[in-house]
Amino acid sequence: MKVDLSWIDYLIMIIYFLFVLGIGWFLRKFMKNASAFLEAGRSMPAWVAGLAFISTNLGALEVMGMTGSGMKYGMLTTHFYWIGAIPAMIFLALFMMPFYYGSKARSVPEFLKLRFDEKTRGLNAILFALMTVLASGISMYALALLMENVLGWNFNLSLWVSALIVLGYTYLGGLSSAIYNEVLQFFIIVIGLLPLVFLALKDVGGWVGLKAQLAPIATAKGFAADTFTTTWRHAGEATANPLGVEWFGILFGLGFVLSFGYWCTNFLIVQRAFAAESKAAARKVPLIGALPKMFIPFLIIVPGIIALALFNDPAKGFTLPLDAGGKPIYDYTIIMLLKQYLPTGVLGLGITALLASFMSGMAGNVSAFNTVWTYDIYQSYIRPRTSNEEADGKHYLKVGRIATVFGILLSIASAYIASKFGNIMDFLQTIFSMINAPLFAVIFLGMFWKRTTGHAAFTGLLAGFLLALLHHGLTVPEGATTLVKGGWIASLHTYPVEMAQNFWTAIIAFTTSASLTIGLSLVTKRKKSDEELRGLVYSLTPRELDDSHMPWYERPVGLAILVGVIGIVLTIMFW
Numbered sequence: 001m002k003v004d005l006s007w008i009d010y011l012i013m014i015i016y017f018l019f020v021l022g023i024g025w026f027l028r029k030f031m032k033n034a035s036a037f038l039e040a041g042r043s044m045p046a047w048v049a050g051l052a053f054i055s056t057n058l059g060a061l062e063v064m065g066m067t068g069s070g071m072k073y074g075m076l077t078t079h080f081y082w083i084g085a086i087p088a089m090i091f092l093a094l095f096m097m098p099f100y101y102g103s104k105a106r107s108v109p110e111f112l113k114l115r116f117d118e119k120t121r122g123l124n125a126i127l128f129a130l131m132t133v134l135a136s137g138i139s140m141y142a143l144a145l146l147m148e149n150v151l152g153w154n155f156n157l158s159l160w161v162s163a164l165i166v167l168g169y170t171y172l173g174g175l176s177s178a179i180y181n182e183v184l185q186f187f188i189i190v191i192g193l194l195p196l197v198f199l200a201l202k203d204v205g206g207w208v209g210l211k212a213q214l215a216p217i218a219t220a221k222g223f224a225a226d227t228f229t230t231t232w233r234h235a236g237e238a239t240a241n242p243l244g245v246e247w248f249g250i251l252f253g254l255g256f257v258l259s260f261g262y263w264c265t266n267f268l269i270v271q272r273a274f275a276a277e278s279k280a281a282a283r284k285v286p287l288i289g290a291l292p293k294m295f296i297p298f299l300i301i302v303p304g305i306i307a308l309a310l311f312n313d314p315a316k317g318f319t320l321p322l323d324a325g326g327k328p329i330y331d332y333t334i335i336m337l338l339k340q341y342l343p344t345g346v347l348g349l350g351i352t353a354l355l356a357s358f359m360s361g362m363a364g365n366v367s368a369f370n371t372v373w374t375y376d377i378y379q380s381y382i383r384p385r386t387s388n389e390e391a392d393g394k395h396y397l398k399v400g401r402i403a404t405v406f407g408i409l410l411s412i413a414s415a416y417i418a419s420k421f422g423n424i425m426d427f428l429q430t431i432f433s434m435i436n437a438p439l440f441a442v443i444f445l446g447m448f449w450k451r452t453t454g455h456a457a458f459t460g461l462l463a464g465f466l467l468a469l470l471h472h473g474l475t476v477p478e479g480a481t482t483l484v485k486g487g488w489i490a491s492l493h494t495y496p497v498e499m500a501q502n503f504w505t506a507i508i509a510f511t512t513s514a515s516l517t518i519g520l521s522l523v524t525k526r527k528k529s530d531e532e533l534r535g536l537v538y539s540l541t542p543r544e545l546d547d548s549h550m551p552w553y554e555r556p557v558g559l560a561i562l563v564g565v566i567g568i569v570l571t572i573m574f575w
Contacts, residue, residue: 009348016188016352017165020359023184024169024177033393037174037400042274046281048183050288053272055182056364057293058189063300063357064142065428067337068330070304071311073499074214074228075574076243077304078297079250082231084259085293086567089286090560092264095538097273099447101282102535106274108267108443109376115446115536117454117527118380123461124439125376128267131435132369133407135268137414138428139361140166142331144415146354149335159415166362167408171401178363179275185356186292192353193299199341200306203316213309228305231574244496245503253503257510258429261436265443268368280556287559294566300334307333310340362411370403378403429499430472430485433506438464438513445517450537454527456520464513468505477501 044052069077105111109128113121140162147158169177204210207229215225227234227241234240235247245253263269263286276282310318311328318340320328338350374396379385383399385392417427441464442457473489477498486501495501534540 005348005351006344008345009351012345012348013352013355016355020181020184021165021168021172023180024172027174027177027180028172030176033390033397037397043277044179044272044275044281046276046284047288048179049272049276049281049285051186051292052179052182053269053285054289054293055186055189055360056269056272058186058296058357058360062296063189063193063354064145064331064334066297066300067304067307067334068332069499070301071307071328071333072304072330072497073241073243074305074308075231075301076228076235076241077301078231078570078574079243079254080259081294081297082567082571083250083255085263086290086563087255088259088263089290089293090563091260092270092273093283093286093556094560096264096443096447097270097283097286098279099536099538099541100270100274101276101279102541106375107372108265108270108439109372111536112443112446112457115443115528115533116452116457120442120454120458120461121376122380123458125372125380127435127439127461127465128372129369129377131266131431132268132365132372133410134414134417134431135428136362136365136369136407136411137417139358139365140411141415143355143358143362145331146335146351146358149332159412162358162362163408163412166359166366167405170363170366171404174367174400178367179272181363182272182360185360188349188356189353190292190299192349192351192356193303195346196303196337196341196350197299200303200310200337203341204306204309210306210309213313214305217308217312228308229574231571233575238496238500242497244500249500249503249507253507257437257440257506258432258503260444261440261506261510262432265439266432266436267372268364271364271368271371283556284554284559287556287563290563291566294563294570303337304330304333307337366404366407366411369407370400373403373407374400429502430505433502433509434465434468434472437468437506437509441510441513442517445514445521446537448538449521450530450533450539451521451526452517453521453524455524456517459520460513460515460517463516464509467512468509471505471508472501475501475504 066077066080069080100108100111103111103114105114107125109121109125112124140159143162144155144158147153147162148155151158153161169181201207201210204213211226211229214228218225218227221242223241224234232247235245235250238244238246238249243250273282273285276285307318307320310316311320318336320330320332320336322328334354338347338354342350378399379396383395438461442452442461445452446457470489472486474487474491475493475495476487476491477485477495477500485498495504530540
């Protein structure tokens with residue numbers, strides 16, 4: 001399946017690799033202490049952090065995973081954006097960032113310590129470290145898969161080479177290097193994939209032609225003719241759409257629990273806002289990222305939908321590798337589309353865009369991992385701070401760099417787990433449903449209900465994770481062939497597809513965590529006083545300074561309204 005590339009295509013990729021490593025090499029001289037390496041010195045302008053905010057997410061999760069999901073689920077995949085990401089990003093900007101940034105916490109686990117207690121912080125730090133390693137492994141797997149198909153390299157060799165490239169610039173320049181590379185990677189991804197969208201859409205006769213070609217495919221699968229090109233029209237019951245979830249599961253499981261859990265509590269994402277130069281800038285970061293985020297579906301999901309039409313038309317010559325059960329391996333969708341449509345030179349740019357997206361995801365997870373490991377695990381439980389601030393800064397800088405190497409090695413191991421899935425998006429959502437969903441319940445209650453106690457938060461967080469794990473072990477998606485996809489205890493229930501299983505895992509995790517946290521808070525004593533909770537709880541925090549004198553586009557509320565209106569319009573257009 002090797003993609004034939006010319007010397008021009010290889011040259012484009014080589015220049016890109018040298019450039020990203022050069023950024024890391026240039027920034028290395030500024031890495032004087034742990035704060036500079038792990039926090040970027042909290043000096044990033046809002047627009048830089050905003051583009052990095054969205055680029056971090058625009059990794060394997062989006063480009064390879066969402067393209068494959070577009071082919072598998074159609075326009076229903078846009079629920080991850082218009083009903084999921086956008087409302088969550090607005091909520092993060094308006095309500096949560098003031099607490100995160102104002103608390104001076106260096107990570108989400110550290111915020112949990114300030115709001116609740118040390119044991120809640122420790123539990124979240126361990127779970128988050130596990131999540132980032134697994135998520136980084138997914139990006140690493142995707143990048144190795146790409147190199148295997150582009151260069152014809154052995155998968156194992158591709159995996160280790162890709163790991164060394166990311167290790168190079170994150171080890172040298174820390175979070176600053178990751179952020180600046182993510183901004184570069186954002187523009188490369190957009191420029192590299194736009195030609196694919198235009199060429200592929202033209203080939204199938206535009207949107208009208210695509211709908212006509214998808215209609216018989218949908219009816220053959222037992223769905224309405226327009227199922228793959230609409231979002232809400234067939235969400236009345238789970239059996240009426242390929243996502244296998246009805247409107248409640250979409251709204252609550254995806255739109256609220258999974259999405260708010262991911263965008264509002266996942267330190268991988270909010271770390272970019274933490275690095276902003278001020279609280280005002282930090283609030284604008286998610287909203288700046290939300291503006292391009294709304295249009296990303298047209299860049300990656302639409303090509304996946306086109307691939308579905310091509311795959312079912314042998315005359316087009318579009319093929320995908322098949323697994324042992326004869327089902328297409330959706331992870332290859334974007335690679336085969338690039339191979340089919342992009343000419344020499346432009347193909348090199350498209351492949352570079354994929355490389356950029358995967359490296360962005362890997363670097364983001366590794367930079368989040370080394371921060372949490374250094375501050376929330378090593379500094380808290382192994383070697384606490386001393387009275388010598390300068391010596392501490394240098395020591396924790398060294399630890400952060402060691403953690404970067406350690407995180408890369410663990411990610412390599414998780415990459416082999418990711419290879420067991422036919423769609424990496426399904427694997428990612430499995431992880432998020434177990435870890436982010438219960439965490440969001442705890443943080444949400446802690447920010448908006450001062451009665452929430454540390455003992456309740458710890459118990460709710462742990463119970464939510466364990467119940468999610470149990471649910472995954474007792475259920476399987478239809479046609480699952482590996483224990484990784486569930487059923488490793490018993491098969492008590494079968495879901496139509498993996499994503500339906502993930503949505504309900506998230507619902508169970510959130511509900512369990514929220515219920516226990518509320519119940520135990522009512523019967524346990526709150527140890528922190530109102531004064532200690534000032535700046536951490538909404539009702540105890542003074543109102544922000546009046547920004548009415550600023551232009552509407554510089555005010556978080558003004559930006560939020562703009563983002564919300566555009567999101568509603570897009571939803572109605574594809575209803």
